[in-house]
Amino acid sequence: MPKKLRTYLELVRLPGVFTAHADIFAGFLIAGLGVENISSLLWLLGASSCFFSAGMALNDFFDADNDRIERPERPIPSGRISRQSAFTLGMVLLVAGMAFAYTAGSGPFYAALGLAAMILLYDGVFKSNSIAGPLCMGACRYFNLLMVLALQPFEGWALIPVIPFIYIVGVTVLSRKEVQGGRAVAHISICTLALGLASSWAYLLFLKGVFHSFLGILMIMVLTIFLSSRVLGLLDRHSPKNYQSTMKLLLMALIALDFILASTRTPVYFAALILLLYIPAVKSVRLFKVT
Incomplete structure (x- = not known):
C-alpha cells in the first residue's frame, strides 16, 4: 500500500467507516426496502463513508495542537499530513456526502444536512464541552441512520x-x-x-x-x-x-x-x-x- 494512501486511511479511521455502513444496511432492511432501491442504497453508502471520513479529518484538523501533546503519532502532529490538507479533505468529503445524499432523495438530503451540521458543531465548537460534545456525537449517528430510513418513512x-x-x-x-x-x-x-x-x-x-x-x-x-x-x-x-x-x-x-x-x-x-x-x-x- 502506498505510504501516502495509508496515511490518509489512518487519518479517516478506516475501520470506523464499516460501522457507518452497518447503519445504512440496517436502515435499508428496517425500512423494508428492496432491489428497486439498490441505487439509493449505494448512494447512501457513499454519503455515509464521506461523512464519517470528513468527521475524522476535521476532528484532527481542530485537535492538531492538542494532539501534538497527547497523540503525537497521529498524521498531522507527526508531519505526515499538513493541517490544511486535512481541512481541505474534510470539507470536500462533507460536500460530496451531501451530494450523494441529494442524489438518493430529498428525505436523505435533509437528514444529511443535519449530519453535516452536527459534524461541524462537534469538531469545531462543542467537542470539549462535557454535555454538548457527546450529544452532538450521538446526533451524528442518529442522522446517519435516519438518512436511509428517510427513503421510506413509516x-x-x-x-x-x-x-x-x-x-x-x-x-x-x-x-x-x-x-x-x-x-x-x-x-x-x-x-x-x-x-x-x-x-x-x-x-x-x-x-x-x-x-x-x-x-x-x-x-x-x-x-x-x-x-x-x-x-x-x-x-x-x-x-x-x-x-x-x-x-x-x-x-x-x-x-x-x-x-x-x-x-x-x-x-x-x-x-x-x-x-x-x-x-x-x-x-x-x-x-x-x-x-
Missing part, C-alpha cells in the same frame, strides 16, 4: 435512531478518559447507564409495535449486559490501554447493534448479512486505529 421511523444516539452519547463520555485513564467512576457510570437506556428504548419500541421481533430485544439485552460488564471492568483495570481496548470493542459493537436492530423488523438470516462487515472491519483495525 410509523415510528424517527424514533429508531434514538438507540444509536443514546449508545454513542455514552461511548463519547467514556472516551474522555481514553488518554489519561484512571478510575473515572462518573464516566463509567454514565456509559453503562447509556447502554441500559438504549436497550430500554428498544424494548419500548417493541411495546409500541415499531419493532416486531422479541428475539431482537433479547439479543440487544444480551449485548448490553456483555458490553456493560466490560465497561464496569474499567473500575478495576483503568489504564489508558484498558480504556482504548474497551473503546475499540464498543465502536466495533455498533455492527452487532445494527444487526440486532435490523433483526427486529426483518428475518434474522437477512439481518445477519450485516455481520459480514466485521470481515473488513477486523482486518483494517489491525492496521489502523479506530479512535
Whole structure:
C-alpha cells in the first residue's frame, strides 16, 4: 500500500467507516426496502463513508495542537499530513456526502444536512464541552441512520435512531478518559447507564409495535449486559490501554447493534448479512486505529 494512501486511511479511521455502513444496511432492511432501491442504497453508502471520513479529518484538523501533546503519532502532529490538507479533505468529503445524499432523495438530503451540521458543531465548537460534545456525537449517528430510513418513512421511523444516539452519547463520555485513564467512576457510570437506556428504548419500541421481533430485544439485552460488564471492568483495570481496548470493542459493537436492530423488523438470516462487515472491519483495525 502506498505510504501516502495509508496515511490518509489512518487519518479517516478506516475501520470506523464499516460501522457507518452497518447503519445504512440496517436502515435499508428496517425500512423494508428492496432491489428497486439498490441505487439509493449505494448512494447512501457513499454519503455515509464521506461523512464519517470528513468527521475524522476535521476532528484532527481542530485537535492538531492538542494532539501534538497527547497523540503525537497521529498524521498531522507527526508531519505526515499538513493541517490544511486535512481541512481541505474534510470539507470536500462533507460536500460530496451531501451530494450523494441529494442524489438518493430529498428525505436523505435533509437528514444529511443535519449530519453535516452536527459534524461541524462537534469538531469545531462543542467537542470539549462535557454535555454538548457527546450529544452532538450521538446526533451524528442518529442522522446517519435516519438518512436511509428517510427513503421510506413509516410509523415510528424517527424514533429508531434514538438507540444509536443514546449508545454513542455514552461511548463519547467514556472516551474522555481514553488518554489519561484512571478510575473515572462518573464516566463509567454514565456509559453503562447509556447502554441500559438504549436497550430500554428498544424494548419500548417493541411495546409500541415499531419493532416486531422479541428475539431482537433479547439479543440487544444480551449485548448490553456483555458490553456493560466490560465497561464496569474499567473500575478495576483503568489504564489508558484498558480504556482504548474497551473503546475499540464498543465502536466495533455498533455492527452487532445494527444487526440486532435490523433483526427486529426483518428475518434474522437477512439481518445477519450485516455481520459480514466485521470481515473488513477486523482486518483494517489491525492496521489502523479506530479512535
